[in-house]
Structure formats: C-alpha cells, structure tokens
Amino acid sequence: MDSSSAILFNYSKASGLLGKAFIGKRTGLLFEKKSLSELWTLLFKSQSPVVSERFLAQQIELEAQKRFINQYIGFLRKWDNPPEILVDQLKLVQLRNIKLIYSALSKKEEELPYIVDLAEFSSLDVSAWPNLELITKNSEFSWCREVADIHNQRKIEYKMDLQFLQSWWNQIQKYHGEEKSVQRKFFIEEFSLKNIIWALRLSVYYDYPKDEIIKNLLYVTERADLKDPVAAPVFEILDKRIDKWSDWEKWKYAGYLNQPQKDGSWKIDPVWFEKQYSIVKERHALRIFHEQSMSNAAFVAWFKIKSFELNCIRRAVESIRLGVANEIS
Numbered sequence: 240m241d242s243s244s245a246i247l248f249n250y251s252k253a254s255g256l257l258g259k260a261f262i263g264k265r266t267g268l269l270f271e272k273k274s275l276s277e278l279w280t281l282l283f284k285s286q287s288p289v290v291s292e293r294f295l296a297q298q299i300e301l302e303a304q305k306r307f308i309n310q311y312i313g314f315l316r317k318w319d320n321p322p323e324i325l326v327d328q329l330k331l332v333q334l335r336n337i338k339l340i341y342s343a344l345s346k347k348e349e350e351l352p353y354i355v356d357l358a359e360f361s362s363l364d365v366s367a368w369p370n371l372e373l374i375t376k377n378s379e380f381s382w383c384r385e386v387a388d389i390h391n392q393r394k395i396e397y398k399m400d401l402q403f404l405q406s407w408w409n410q411i412q413k414y415h416g417e418e419k420s421v422q423r424k425f426f427i428e429e430f431s432l433k434n435i436i437w438a439l440r441l442s443v444y445y446d447y448p449k450d451e452i453i454k455n456l457l458y459v460t461e462r463a464d465l466k467d468p469v470a471a472p473v474f475e476i477l478d479k480r481i482d483k484w485s486d487w488e489k490w491k492y493a494g495y496l497n498q499p500q501k502d503g504s505w506k507i508d509p510v511w512f513e514k515q516y517s518i519v520k521e522r523h524a525l526r527i528f529h530e531q532s533m534s535n536a537a538f539v540a541w542f543k544i545k546s547f548e549l550n551c552i553r554r555a556v557e558s559i560r561l562g563v564a565n566e567i568s
Contacts, residue, residue: 245317250532253541256310257528260548262521269555275299278555296556301353303552307545308332308355314538315360322535324418327410328542329360334403336363337380338396344371344386379406400457404430404469408459421527421536425543428523430457430469432516435492438473439509442481449477482506495519521547 240248261269261282272278275295279287282303287295311328315321336354340363343352351368363380367373372384380399387395411422434456441447441455456463456470463470472491479486484505487493495515499505520543527540 240317240319242318242322245319246533246535246537249314249317250537253314253528253538257541257544260545261551262525262544262548266548266551269551270558272555272559275556275559278552278559282552292560296560299556300553303549304355307549308357311542311545312358312360322418323410324414324422324535325538325542326360327407328539329357330403330407333357333361333363333378334399336361337375337378337383337399340365340368340374341371341383341386341395341399342392344369345389345392379403397455404457405459417531418535421531422539425539427468429520429543430459431472432492432520433457434469434473435476436509436513436516438476439481439507439512443507443509452477492516517547517550 268281269278272281275292276287279285279295279299282299288298290298308329315325332355336357339352339354343350349369351365354365362378364374364376364378367376371386375381375383379402383395383399408426411419411426414422438452438456441452447455452473453463456473458464458467458470460467463473465471465474476487476490479490482505484499487496487507490496492512495512497505497508497511524540524543524547528537528544531537531540
C-alpha cells in the first residue's frame with residue numbers, strides 16, 4: 240500500500256488491538272488471576288497447555304511477546320516501503336536476541352535459545368547456530384565473532400548497548416519535522432530514565448561509588464557527561480543520599496519515588512520508581528497515539544504501549560509464581 244492507505248488501514252487495526260489490550264484500567268485484570276492457567280485463558284482465550292508451572296510461565300511470556308511482535312510486523316508489511324522510524328522500533332528486540340545468543344554460547348549451551356522471530360526485519364542468521372561469526376556476519380554486530388569467557392560477558396553486552404543506542408540516535412537525526420521531534424523526545428525520555436534506574440540499582444543494591452556508576456552509564460555522544468542527552472540527568476542525582484528524602488523531594492522525578500514511612504525513615508526503591516515511571520510513559524504514549532492518529536508517530540506510540548503491556552504480563556506471571564500481590568499502581 241502507499242503510505243496514506245497503509246496508515247489509515249493500520250491505525251484502524253491498531254486501535255482495535257489496543258481496545259482489547261491489558262492497559263489502563265484493564266491492567267488490573269492481569270493481577271486478579273490466581274493461577275497461571277487462568278492467566279493463559281484471559282490472555283489467549285483458550286485452555287492452557289497441560290505442562291509444569293515453570294514451563295507454562297515461560298510459555299505465557301513467549302506467546303505474549305510473539306503475538307505483539309507479529310502484530311507489529313503485520314503493520315510494517317502493509318507499506319510498500321515501511322518507514323525507517325517504524326522499522327527502527329524492532330532494533331531493541333534484535334539487541335535482546337543477540338544478547339540471548341551470546342549468553343547461551345558463553346555458557347556453552349548446545350541449543351539455540353528462544354529468540355523473537357523478526358522475519359525479514361532481522362539481520363541475524365540464526366540458522367548458522369552455533370557459529371557466532373556466521374550468525375552476525377551480515378548484521379550490525381559483525382564485530383562480534385568470538386565468544387569470550389562468561390566473566391567478560393557484561394563488557395560485550397555493554398558494547399552492544401552503546402552501539403545500539405548510538406546507531407539509533409544517529410538515525411533519529413536523519414528524520415524531519417514532527418517525526419524527528421516525537422522520536423527524539425521518546426528516545427531521550429526512555430533511555431535517560433533507563434540510565435537513572437540503572438544508576439539507582441547500582442547504588443542501592445551493589446553500593447557502587449560515583450565514579451563506577453559513571454563508567455556503566457549509556458551515552459550517545461563521545462562520553463557520559465553533562466553534555467550527553469541520556470547521561471546528563473544521572474549527574475543530577477549522583478551526590479544525593481539514597482536514604483535522605485530531603486535530597487530528593489524537589490527532584491524533577493520526585494513524583495515517581497516511594498514516600499517516607501510514618502516514622503520518617505526512607506530509602507529510595509528503584510523497583511517502585513521504575514513501575515511508576517512506566518505508568519506515566521504508557522499514558523504519554525496513549526496520548527500520542529490518539530492525538531497523532533494519521534502519522535508514523537502513532538505507531539511508535541503503539542509499540543511503546545504494547546511493550547508496557549508485555550512488562551505487565553511478565554509481572555503478573557511473576558506475582559502468581561511467587562504467590563504475592565503485585566499491584567501496578
């Protein structure tokens with residue numbers, strides 16, 4: 240289809256899918272289920288497979304992810320030439336795929352791990368398993384030809400993250416007008432917050448000092464500093480005490496923080512922060528989807544919304560398996 244016809248057709252389809260999605264008020268339905276089989280039936284409108292709980296948990300997540308990505312690829316195929324801004328949304332999925340492959344090889348696993356099939360939108364040749372050089376030969380990860388020992392896995396994944404982020408950032412600079420504005424805003428907001436959450440985790444859970452946190456930050460320019468759009472926000476919090484509320488109460492993102500206890504005690508909770516931010520991000524994406532219905536930005540927003548739904552499904556699976564409440568808000 241030509242661009243205008245594809246957008247019109249796809250937007251109608253995307254709207255219908257969101258109407259059935261577990262987002263907004265419907266998110267709570269996920270956390271009402273008491274068993275994984277009930278959750279399966281809610282999500283897929285069929286009887287759950289008769290398998291172990293552990294395997295069923297994996298199958299729920301994999302099936303939900305597969306359906307989401309297949310729906311999105313279905314949209315892309317309606318265009319004669321799908322817009323790069325929309326194809327780019329799959330880059331994060333491809334990054335996860337190569338990390339899973341590399342991790343499996345570093346652990347000397349014999350079977351190819353489950354990865355998301357991106358069809359013609361993947362540059363990885365998974366049929367070449369377990370030959371890493373051939374798998375990555377025609378991809379942006381062609382430099383990744385050998386498997387280092389498991390102790391260096393984090394370094395390789397960090398290099399992949401940086402390459403992915405910087406490549407996507409450079410691609411955004413090629414966009415024009417509203418597409419560039421929307422995509423740039425989504426990008427900076429999403430990855431600067433991911434940096435903040437990562438920094439909080441390193442500080443709270445691993446007691447990393449300031450200089451070590453900086454070394455682990457993602458960036459899109461030459462280095463992680465105050466000039467970098469996704470690293471700069473982290474520098475605002477590096478000197479704040481993680482157990483002193485007064486250091487944080489006037490912070491730009493204070494609304495996402497857990498509140499002090501009745502006795503005044505407090506320590507920042509990275510998990511709480513991440514959950515609250517994800518809710519705000521979903522609402523922002525929903526607004527973009529409805530306000531810019533006849534633009535590519537609507538499908539970028541759709542992808543973000545469905546990613547949020549997938550994360551909620553994962554949390555629901557986890558809460559059922561652990562037998563604990565896991566409220567979304």
